Amino acid sequence: MGDNPASGADTVAEIGEFGLIRQATGDRPQPSTTLLGPGDDAAVVAAPDGRVVVATDALVEGVHFRLDWSTPTHVGRKAVAVNLADIAAMGAVPMSVVVTLACPADTPAAVATELLDGVAAEAKQAEVGVVGGDMVRADEIVVSVTALGDLGGRAPVTRSGARPGDIVAMCGRLGWAAAGLAVLGRGFRSPVNVVNAQRCPEPPYAAGPAAALAGATAMIDVSDGLLADLGHIAEASGVGIDVHTDKLTVAERLVDVSTALGADPLHWVLTGGEDHALVATFPPSTDLPEGWSIIGSVGEPDGGVTVDGGPYDRETGWQHWN
């Protein structure tokens, strides 16, 4: 194999495992936290804080993405983004990812290399190193990523610290990925910014550490839907949470799309997953960091998660097997 193992190769079988690993990781610039990059049995990453935050999440073809809806680059970016969002949701700064790519032997070489380029692109944007990986044969494409992050001396922000009287705030987009899914499901490919939101989220990574610094008492990223994920905070913290819909932003673009599709845009905002916005609770007097806005309040644990003081009776999220 030469310096560019993909040149002239038609399938991943022709590139071979080691060629693909080089493709994924070789000659990529590494941030200063990467003390020993890819190419050995393991990598070494700086943990100046004396602790390391670790999260893992996988995307499966046909379950989490479709290659007739997303480009391989989108898939690679998304696989990294969903993990970095988990790191940010602890109040940590992402440092490194490792990636396992499973795919059929006859996968076009371009699909694998573009997917790995997407992994590298999202990592680069977040100033994160791709420090290792594994490439294996499987019946369909599975991208499994593990991300590491640094707390910078801060306490991790868990799901369990919300207290009655706290405010609930969010940063990022909600409902966009659900709208994009609805558009794609009808066979359309536009509006492209809505469709792209489904193809790859844009989590506000820096908002996680900023929220931790501002005193966030609990935090989570919205992967399953706002109400479902607030439910995780409510359950872990033993509190009730009320969402105030007058405080939620329903973007004009989502209203347009919902009108065209005969859908309810607020339902997308309340229950749509995969946008990976961050939601957090803060003490009531908190001066919220830039980008964060109040969307609700924390109360006693009798109500679970409510919307404008009452139950929300449509489905609140999804379980991957059901």
Add this chain to the structure above:
Amino acid sequence: MGDNPASGADTVAEIGEFGLIRQATGDRPQPSTTLLGPGDDAAVVAAPDGRVVVATDALVEGVHFRLDWSTPTHVGRKAVAVNLADIAAMGAVPMSVVVTLACPADTPAAVATELLDGVAAEAKQAEVGVVGGDMVRADEIVVSVTALGDLGGRAPVTRSGARPGDIVAMCGRLGWAAAGLAVLGRGFRSPVNVVNAQRCPEPPYAAGPAAALAGATAMIDVSDGLLADLGHIAEASGVGIDVHTDKLTVAERLVDVSTALGADPLHWVLTGGEDHALVATFPPSTDLPEGWSIIGSVGEPDGGVTVDGGPYDRETGWQHWN
């Protein structure tokens, strides 16, 4: 779902994603390095050294294991063991693993829970925490593990530090997994200790940090075969390596099996993968740690990897896609 989500459930779809995650990680004892265990967006692991070692490796049904040859428990143990061996091969002590389990929705609940029990069992034996995971639907079973380790103030032992004049030494078993594969391939299920070596390796985890302390100049775990993996050291270090077959142990049990199958046991020892023994190079005067024995020498980079001074002309390893 109740406290024991598996009870009464027939398939993973019935247990559900969150139930399986609880099954994998809930109520498991955690070592002191686990500062925040599973159940949040991410875990927090101690990194007292200020650095963390990270490795990732996946096993795929039909490629790396067959459930008619291995129990789910073996598969779970192996998925962890191959990763902990990578950590040990850097001279680090494994601390934590995260695991992604992809499997069909109709996978029997018992298969998934036994596999996750295997993950927990190998982790427990190595005093490692299972700190997180993800469960996703896929067409076949894929187990992807990422392991973290601690260097305890030592420099990582890479593949690139071998120098002419160094000795080559190994710790652990070689050829056993290849013998087991040959036995299983003929439709036999015994000798059980040979067959079990293929089902799950027993890497000598503690021998890695011990070798680092003793001054190992390069180290790798034998996943692809002794000659193939020594080839990685030879290439990365820019040296030649000669293996002395009179120093290699060919266990009596392997001789028996090879006789029965008409095979060459030395070929298993030289080229068989999946035993995850550790091989390392040391300065010539090194007092080797317990369990390590000399098997060769490091020379000038003209010869690549040789056996008793000459080329070994049978295939030296395997590539997963070829």
